[in-house]
Amino acid sequence: MEYFDFIGKVQYEGPKSKNPYAFKFYDANEVIMGKPMKDHLKFAMAWWHNLGAAGVDMFGPATMNKNFGVKPGTMEYAKAKVDAGFEFMKKLGIEYYCFHDVDLVPEQLDINETNKWLDELSDYILTKQKGTNIRCLWGTANNFGNKRYMNGAGSSNSVEVYCFAAAQIKKALDITVKLGGENYVFWGGREGYETLLNTDMGLEEENIAALMKMAVAYGRKIGLKGDFYIEPKPKEPMKHQYDFDAATSIGFLRKYGLDKDFKMNIEANHAELANHTFEHELRVSRINGMLGSIDANEGDPILGWDVDRFPANVYSATFAMYELLKSPGLTGGCNFDAKNRRASNTFEDMVKGYILGMDTFALGLRKAAKLIEDGRIEKFIEERYSSWNGELGKKIRAGKTTLEDLFNEACKMKKTDEPSSGKEEELQEILNTILFND
Numbered sequence: 001m002e003y004f005d006f007i008g009k010v011q012y013e014g015p016k017s018k019n020p021y022a023f024k025f026y027d028a029n030e031v032i033m034g035k036p037m038k039d040h041l042k043f044a045m046a047w048w049h050n051l052g053a054a055g056v057d058m059f060g061p062a063t064m065n066k067n068f069g070v071k072p073g074t075m076e077y078a079k080a081k082v083d084a085g086f087e088f089m090k091k092l093g094i095e096y097y098c099f100h101d102v103d104l105v106p107e108q109l110d111i112n113e114t115n116k117w118l119d120e121l122s123d124y125i126l127t128k129q130k131g132t133n134i135r136c137l138w139g140t141a142n143n144f145g146n147k148r149y150m151n152g153a154g155s156s157n158s159v160e161v162y163c164f165a166a167a168q169i170k171k172a173l174d175i176t177v178k179l180g181g182e183n184y185v186f187w188g189g190r191e192g193y194e195t196l197l198n199t200d201m202g203l204e205e206e207n208i209a210a211l212m213k214m215a216v217a218y219g220r221k222i223g224l225k226g227d228f229y230i231e232p233k234p235k236e237p238m239k240h241q242y243d244f245d246a247a248t249s250i251g252f253l254r255k256y257g258l259d260k261d262f263k264m265n266i267e268a269n270h271a272e273l274a275n276h277t278f279e280h281e282l283r284v285s286r287i288n289g290m291l292g293s294i295d296a297n298e299g300d301p302i303l304g305w306d307v308d309r310f311p312a313n314v315y316s317a318t319f320a321m322y323e324l325l326k327s328p329g330l331t332g333g334c335n336f337d338a339k340n341r342r343a344s345n346t347f348e349d350m351v352k353g354y355i356l357g358m359d360t361f362a363l364g365l366r367k368a369a370k371l372i373e374d375g376r377i378e379k380f381i382e383e384r385y386s387s388w389n390g391e392l393g394k395k396i397r398a399g400k401t402t403l404e405d406l407f408n409e410a411c412k413m414k415k416t417d418e419p420s421s422g423k424e425e426e427l428q429e430i431l432n433t434i435l436f437n438d
């Protein structure tokens with residue numbers, strides 16, 4: 001059965017094309033700063049949004065039919081999703097996917113049953129992967145949906161619940177490795193609290209760290225080669241989440257000695273919820289050697305929750321891709337943790353969402369490369385800090401000065417020069433000309 005019969009393989013046709021089913025900016029094999037676009041970006045399909053999310057919101061039911069012609073909740077349905085997903089990825093030229101355990105098969109009442117379903121379904125996925133370049137980018141366990149996790153998973157007050165979270169993580173790691181995945185994500189949706197009146201924060205954080213340590217030990221034992229990632233998010237569903245942002249998460253990893261095995265999976269919309277920009281979170285991760293992967297999406301400046309829109313903002317994408325180009329490259333990739341708006345309820349919209357997202361990131365990548373090649377902005381930054389290349393600056397940076405030395409220097413100088421302009425408006429004008437000059 002063909003689900004997306006209104007398209008063949010989606011091709012790059014360039015920015016002048018008016019074909020809604022063509023890429024205008026994403027040209028997979030085109031080399032940008034020494035690497036093909038597809039290797040910079042490593043796009044991935046998120047199983048949950050693309051094959052699962054059907055437009056349910058707090059005020060109304062599904063608006064999209066994602067039954068794929070079979071009865072939901074059955075093994076047949078799980079397999080139909082695999083078929084639809086592989087057809088989708090092949091037609092869009094996407095070589096990776098990401099999943100939660102329960103995106104693949106519905107959770108059964110007995111964990112042993114669920115695990116049998118997971119074994120059967122992952123066997124099926126393996127047969128679909130054969131002869132293709134498609135494989136898993138990262139896997140994860142859904143440790144937030146089931147009501148047992150209402151008080152947390154790794155942060156649960158109940159050791160029994162903690163144990164179930166561990167069991168799900170073990171199985172999700174098994175399936176990830178089986179499907180050729182190299183990375184594993186922890187998104188701590190329920191790892192946080194609502195009120196300190198009932199919470200032992202210190203114990204909860206220690207327990208989460210211990211769970212992560214066990215996951216690393218097991219993952220390495222079964223051959224997980226890549227990285228574990230924390231995906232920071234400040235709130236939603238919990239009021240306070242422990243993985244608030246990149247800086248908080250990196251501090252946590254270092255405290256518990258997990259920083260060698262973990263990096264960040266930065267999601268744009270989560271950055272916004274933390275009152276940061278996407279590029280801020282990427283920069284914090286990059287300068288700490290912790291930029292691993294990206295959850296590609298976008299928030300809405302007016303809506304205050306995790307909207308997970310397909311990325312469309314070229315400014316934001318350009319800043320993000322600048323960070324990517326300045327980093328050694330992602331060990332993960334760009335996973336579209338993005339879904340269609342509720343009223344975009346057709347299969348055509350699914351395809352168009354991915355075309356928009358892939359093109360936005362591709363355009364951002366092209367523009368970020370131009371910005372680097374143009375050099376004016378980087379040169380300005382270099383000049384802005386040039387006093388640090390003088391004798392005194394070098395001594396301070398080498399750790400060869402005391403506070404008294406600086407006191408004496410200041411007394412010798414008597415007063416400072418006029419502070420120099422930060423030139424924000426000029427730099428924004430340069431950016432605009434780079435974005436819009438052709």
Ligand code: XLS
Nearest residue numbers: 140187231267295306337
């Ligand atoms: C939810 C998160 C989630 C993670 C994976 O806000 O983005 O989808 O990416 O658990």
Ligand code: NI
Nearest residue numbers: 231267295337
């Ligand atoms: Ni995400």
Ligand code: NI
Nearest residue numbers: 267269306308
């Ligand atoms: Ni999200």
